[in-house]
Amino acid sequence: MTERATNGYDVIIVGAGPAGLCAAMYVGRGMLKGLTIERGAPGGELLNTDLIEDYIGFESIKGWELAQGMTEHARKFGAEIVTDTVEKIRKASDGWFDVATARGHTYRAPAVILTAGGTPVKLGVPGEKEHAGKGVSYCAVCDGAFFKGEIVAVVGGGDAAVEEADYLTRYAAKVYIIHRRDRFRASKILQQRAFANPKIEVIWNKRVLEITGTAKGSEGLVLEDTVTGEHSTLMVGGVFIFIGFQPNSGLVEGHAKHDANGYFVTDDRMMTTIPGLFAAGDVRSQLTRQITTAVGDATTAAIAVEKYLTALRQTD
Numbered sequence: 001m002t003e004r005a006t007n008g009y010d011v012i013i014v015g016a017g018p019a020g021l022c023a024a025m026y027v028g029r030g031m032l033k034g035l036t037i038e039r040g041a042p043g044g045e046l047l048n049t050d051l052i053e054d055y056i057g058f059e060s061i062k063g064w065e066l067a068q069g070m071t072e073h074a075r076k077f078g079a080e081i082v083t084d085t086v087e088k089i090r091k092a093s094d095g096w097f098d099v100a101t102a103r104g105h106t107y108r109a110p111a112v113i114l115t116a117g118g119t120p121v122k123l124g125v126p127g128e129k130e131h132a133g134k135g136v137s138y139c140a141v142c143d144g145a146f147f148k149g150e151i152v153a154v155v156g157g158g159d160a161a162v163e164e165a166d167y168l169t170r171y172a173a174k175v176y177i178i179h180r181r182d183r184f185r186a187s188k189i190l191q192q193r194a195f196a197n198p199k200i201e202v203i204w205n206k207r208v209l210e211i212t213g214t215a216k217g218s219e220g221l222v223l224e225d226t227v228t229g230e231h232s233t234l235m236v237g238g239v240f241i242f243i244g245f246q247p248n249s250g251l252v253e254g255h256a257k258h259d260a261n262g263y264f265v266t267d268d269r270m271m272t273t274i275p276g277l278f279a280a281g282d283v284r285s286q287l288t289r290q291i292t293t294a295v296g297d298a299t300t301a302a303i304a305v306e307k308y309l310t311a312l313r314q315t316d
Ligand code: NAP
Pocket: 123, 155, 156, 157, 158, 159, 160, 161, 163, 180, 181, 184, 185, 207, 242, 243, 244, 245, 287, 288, 289, 290
């Protein structure tokens, strides 16, 4: 391999959350020419998080502040970040990747690091779509302040639900956590915090059947008891849904091995089963998804890309 693609990039990084920005920094430090494509502002999920207390070295830092710091750091090492939405990643017959975007560009490179994260899982109940953005939210930091003094509900029992419920009590008068079982899967420390918060009340063993309301927004929930089958209603001003993330792995054309939930399976270099396609952060199959694990994945991926390209060039 002696020539670079039309766009002259060694690697294309898809997504500019913590994983993407960290990969961009390492790619720059490795003297590779990288292009990072991000549909929104650099920072990804950090921008949906108020305070971060588990990023080692920072006892407490605002999500936007960490996002800004990571972006500046990546740019210091030459990161080129463009705003566009990646629609398809395809390995062409010449072994290079075509990365097609919504703005009509096709960027080419011999390696791709996919750090595109995921999108919130929807409940899929009547009223959810109709009231989205008008009482139904998937982001407490973005929408919490709209519910000052109101009663709101959080649906879910994982880290996101329990943590965000706690966050919402800054604004809301009361926060119900509605969970379909009788125990949370959230980490113990987050559970302890929520149980100690007098504004939080947990409603166990209930699933949401419907989100009701008027054209102005959601007003209430129809619930079903998962043990007795009994129906009930709960009047709330807003409902925040945190029932997991769907990885953005569908961007890749062709088959790359993934787990039952659609997260990419990688080797210890973060390479997927498509040679040259690396995955880092929330899109990758792993035990937990933290900022620290995302940047760890990205570090490995970026360094592995360097070695992969060197090996590729030696065989050409
Ligand atoms: P998660 O851990 O997969 O939890 C999803 C929750 O939603 C579970 O309690 C699940 O119930 C419930 N659920 C799923 N489908 C549902 C449905 N249709 N109706 C009602 N409830 C439903 O997802 P997450 O909380 O978004 O977290 C994702 C990952 O990010 C995790 O690895 C988590 O550790 C990490 N995370 C970490 C932090 C932190 O450490 N500060 C914060 C946020 C997220 P069941 O329990 O009954 O299955």
